[in-house]
Amino acid sequence: MATLRIPEEGQTLTGAPEVTRYLAEAGIDYERWDPAHPVAEGASAEEVLAAYAGEIERLKARGGYVTADVIDVTPQTPGLEAMLAKFSREHWHDEDEVRFIIRGRGVFHIHPRRGPVFALEVVAGDLIRVPRGTWHWFDLCEERRIRAIRLFQDPTGWTPHYTDSGVDKRYEPVCFGPAHLPPPPLA
Numbered sequence: 456m457a458t459l460r461i462p463e464e465g466q467t468l469t470g471a472p473e474v475t476r477y478l479a480e481a482g483i484d485y486e487r488w489d490p491a492h493p494v495a496e497g498a499s500a501e502e503v504l505a506a507y508a509g510e511i512e513r514l515k516a517r518g519g520y521v522t523a524d525v526i527d528v529t530p531q532t533p534g535l536e537a538m539l540a541k542f543s544r545e546h547w548h549d550e551d552e553v554r555f556i557i558r559g560r561g562v563f564h565i566h567p568r569r570g571p572v573f574a575l576e577v578v579a580g581d582l583i584r585v586p587r588g589t590w591h592w593f594d595l596c597e598e599r600r601i602r603a604i605r606l607f608q609d610p611t612g613w614t615p616h617y618t619d620s621g622v623d624k625r626y627e628p629v630c631f632g633p634a635h636l637p638p639p640p641l642a
């Protein structure tokens with residue numbers, strides 16, 4: 456379940472109804488998906504897409520998405536730093552950014568035209584649709600791991616357009632979750 460934080464207001468939302476409602480008011484679709492059948496840790500991209508075929512088809516019909524693929528990022532991914540640097544600056548796209556998280560996690564920062572910047576930490580089972588034109592940026596959490604289904608209306612429309620506003624520099628990409636709890640005290 457995603458966690459939503461509004462740094463300016465010192466507020467954190469964790470419940471599904473609260474998070475979904477806040478995102479809906481900002482124009483961001485959020486859903487939780489369960490696979491039609493269990494997906495093994497080492498499942499291929501085809502197996503992952505098959506497990507969520509029903510949800511993917513429903514979303515394609517609704518949003519005009521034509522293709523779906525699976526992106527895999529690990530600490531060993533070649534060119535990881537350069538890739539992350541492209542996502543972590545405020546930008547927008549000519550098409551929706553649709554991601555369903557299968558493994559790992561990361562933080563989307565959304566900068567609405569009206570209202571404060573908020574951070575959404577997405578984890579396995581979360582579907583997020585960031586509409587075209589939305590100002591946003593994305594960071595991975597410490598473990599640098601994410602596996603996600605992506606849906607595209609037109610993959611060429613997904614090029615980032617940078618705002619160069621500098622707003623992204625004001626926010627720490629803080630993640631919650633188990634990896635960020637303090638270690639147990641030494642005996």
Ligand SMILES: [Fe+2]
Pocket residue numbers: 546547548552591615
């Ligand atoms: Fe983006």
